[in-house]
Amino acid sequence: MKKLFIIANWKSNKTIEEAEKWLHDFSEILSSSPLDLLNKEIIVCPSFAVLEHAGYCSKNLKLPIKLGAQNISRFEKGAYTGEVSAEMLESLVMYCIVGHSERRKYFGETDDDVIEKIKLLLEYKITPVLCISDLSQLDSYINRGKQIIERSKEIIFVYEPPDAISGGGDYKPDSPEDANLNAGKIKERIGEIKILYGGSVNSDNVASFFSQPNIEGALVGQAGLDPLEFLGIIKNA
Ligand code: 13P
Numbered sequence: 001m002k003k004l005f006i007i008a009n010w011k012s013n014k015t016i017e018e019a020e021k022w023l024h025d026f027s028e029i030l031s032s033s034p035l036d037l038l039n040k041e042i043i044v045c046p047s048f049a050v051l052e053h054a055g056y057c058s059k060n061l062k063l064p065i066k067l068g069a070q071n072i073s074r075f076e077k078g079a080y081t082g083e084v085s086a087e088m089l090e091s092l093v094m095y096c097i098v099g100h101s102e103r104r105k106y107f108g109e110t111d112d113d114v115i116e117k118i119k120l121l122l123e124y125k126i127t128p129v130l131c132i133s134d135l136s137q138l139d140s141y142i143n144r145g146k147q148i149i150e151r152s153k154e155i156i157f158v159y160e161p162p163d164a165i166s167g168g169g170d171y172k173p174d175s176p177e178d179a180n181l182n183a184g185k186i187k188e189r190i191g192e193i194k195i196l197y198g199g200s201v202n203s204d205n206v207a208s209f210f211s212q213p214n215i216e217g218a219l220v221g222q223a224g225l226d227p228l229e230f231l232g233i234i235k236n237a
Contacts, residue, residue, distance in 0.1 A: 004210060004237050005156060005196055005217030007043040007129065008224025009070060009097060010050075019050045020057055026227040027061040035235055041217075042234060043068045043095050043129075044224070048084050051092050068095030068129065071103060074116035086117075086124040096121050097129045097219070099141075101162040104133075111137070115145035122151055129156045129219065131198065135185055142189065149190055157195045158219045159183050164199025166222045173200035180212035187214060203232030210237050 014022065045068040046054045055067055069092070073083035089096065098121065099114040114130070121128040130148075132138050141148050148155070159182050164174045174182075174197070183195040197209050198219030209215050218237075224230045 001039050002216050003039045003041060005041045005043065005194065006234055006237060007045060007068065007095070007097075007196070007217070007219045008230055009045045009100075009198075009219055009221050010047065010225060011070070011102070011221060012047060013225055014046060014050060016050055016053050019046050019054050022225075022227050023054065023057045023061060023063065026065075026231065027063055029228060029231050030063075035231070037064050037234070040234060040237065041066065045070050045095070045097055051089075055092055066095065067093045068097060069093045069126075070097050070100070072096055072098070072117055072120060072126075074113045074120070076120060086120040086126060089126060090124045093126060095127045095129050095156070097131065099131045101131060101133050101160065101165065105162070111140045111144055115141065115147070118145060118147055118155070122147060122154060127154065127156060129158060129196075131158045131160045131219070132186060133160065133162050135182070135189075138186055138189060152190050152193045155193070156217075157186060157190070157193055158198050159186060159195060160198030160219060166200045171200065173205065176205075176208040176212050176215075179209060180214045183212070183214035201233065203229055203236050206233045206236050 042065045044065050058065055069089050073085045077085050098117045103109040118128045161174055179197045194216050196217035196219055197215050201218040201220050202223040
């Protein structure tokens with residue numbers, strides 16, 4: 001049975017109070033209707049400002065979740081105003097999203113930035129969750145960083161076509177078949193790796209993606225902001 005990774009990317013949402021409420025609600029719903037989480041890794045990625053408190057609440061509530069960050073600095077440390085380094089995150093998270101298309105679109109993140117971030121994450125033993133928009137982007141990563149192939153077992157790959165991400169003007173979810181096909185092409189280039197799908201996943205469509213042989217989880221945006229809906233995804237997975 002394949003192990004599924006279900007990751008909530010909260011993006012630039014939730015204050016400390018809102019995050020605390022989400023975690024308490026998640027805990028209450030889960031205790032009233034327990035789920036079999038044996039083959040599921042549940043990961044929540046809040047903003048940097050919320051991470052430490054989310055970790056504190058999650059520990060107190062004994063939640064079966066791991067924490068991830070949404071980004072890190074490409075620099076190890078030093079005079080880089082506003083940046084959060086891998087070393088700072090090391091004690092807070094096990095995972096970190098890297099190369100999200102929104103960081104590329106709104107913050108000018110480049111392929112080289114992404115490779116530098118992956119190197120630092122691997123050095124600090126934080127699992128990179130690497131978003132791939134298309135195959136040409138993957139080829140560029142492979143050409144720029146030998147880690148993509150050599151350390152591929154330590155990386156979680158996500159096929160996330162930007163057009164399928166909710167919130168944009170005329171987004172449309174990818175079909176499970178197309179997502180599976182592209183995940184397969186990524187595997188052909190890299191080898192036996194873990195690949196998730198991202199883009200408009202919700203509790204209604206999750207099973208259709210997870211039944212595809214190449215897909216081993218989901219990176220969830222909008223539907224992860226509501227604990228009931230996120231638990232619905234976990235339940236229907
Ligand atoms: P949505 O699930 O809101 O489409 O977002 C996907 C995403 O960008 C996850 O990182």
